[in-house]
Amino acid sequence: MSDVLLDVRGLVVRYGKATAVDGVSFTLAAGEVLALNGPSGCGKSSTALAVLQLRRPDRGEVRFEGRRLTGLTERELRRVRPRLQPVFQDPYGSLSPRHRVRDAVAEPLKAQGRWDPSEGPARVAELLDRVGLDPSYGDRLPHELSGGQCQRAGIARALASDPRLLVLDEPVSSLDPSIRAGVLNLLADLRDDLGLGYLFICHDRAVVRHFADRVIEMRDGRVTSEWSPRPPDAALR
Numbered sequence: 001m002s003d004v005l006l007d008v009r010g011l012v013v014r015y016g017k018a019t020a021v022d023g024v025s026f027t028l029a030a031g032e033v034l035a036l037n038g039p040s041g042c043g044k045s046s047t048a049l050a051v052l053q054l055r056r057p058d059r060g061e062v063r064f065e066g067r068r069l070t071g072l073t074e075r076e077l078r079r080v081r082p083r084l085q086p087v088f089q090d091p092y093g094s095l096s097p098r099h100r101v102r103d104a105v106a107e108p109l110k111a112q113g114r115w116d117p118s119e120g121p122a123r124v125a126e127l128l129d130r131v132g133l134d135p136s137y138g139d140r141l142p143h144e145l146s147g148g149q150c151q152r153a154g155i156a157r158a159l160a161s162d163p164r165l166l167v168l169d170e171p172v173s174s175l176d177p178s179i180r181a182g183v184l185n186l187l188a189d190l191r192d193d194l195g196l197g198y199l200f201i202c203h204d205r206a207v208v209r210h211f212a213d214r215v216i217e218m219r220d221g222r223v224t225s226e227w228s229p230r231p232p233d234a235a236l237r
């Protein structure tokens, strides 16, 4: 596969004696949406956490942009983390309740030493606009946003780091069905415009069928099958 962004080999995650992820392997290309699908408890979120190195795997290898993350120290990981960003299910949980949206989106720029006081506010406004939020929403606190708006703000915050890969763990599952489509369309546009890769964790087969390029089915911590909702060249027709 050309331009492999993520290469996961023989991933194992254990919680005590229980094995949650049992030898999972896959690759993900730049610009690709790869879904992990399967019933509750099959190991999707544990795989996502291990890819992000938020939970160090017990065995196996995670390579991102050719670099072996599993061998890196926390200090070395800090330099890579901006390029692989998580978006979690609970939109309110990913933003601090006391910080205005504007500050939440600016924070990664500041933390990474990329904040320029003369251009930073315009960059934040541009990011909010990019996710379909009027920049005036920057003044609000997370609880003053709807679930969908809050998830958009979380995506703007993730984009502030200029990522190459988003790990999306059930990003629309907590949203009203009526606003899910809007957030999925936004994610599809961002993928097309920015060439991002998505590791898309989702238990809902209808959503996966609609959104993913490739689907990995998991059960009891293992990959059971892989399928494609449409032919690889469907977008060209």
Ligand SMILES: Nc1ncnc2c1ncn2[C@@H]1O[C@H](COP(=O)(O)OP(=O)(O)OP(=O)(O)O)[C@@H](O)[C@H]1O
Binding pocket: 015, 018, 019, 020, 038, 039, 040, 041, 042, 043, 044, 045, 046, 047, 203
């Ligand atoms: N922190 C933890 N401590 C102990 N066991 C855990 C922990 N997190 C997950 N597990 C267990 O590991 C297994 C895999 O869980 P995981 O959350 O990865 O699956 P999942 O497919 O994402 O499920 P869900 O959609 O319900 O989150 C389950 O049996 C779960 O109970």
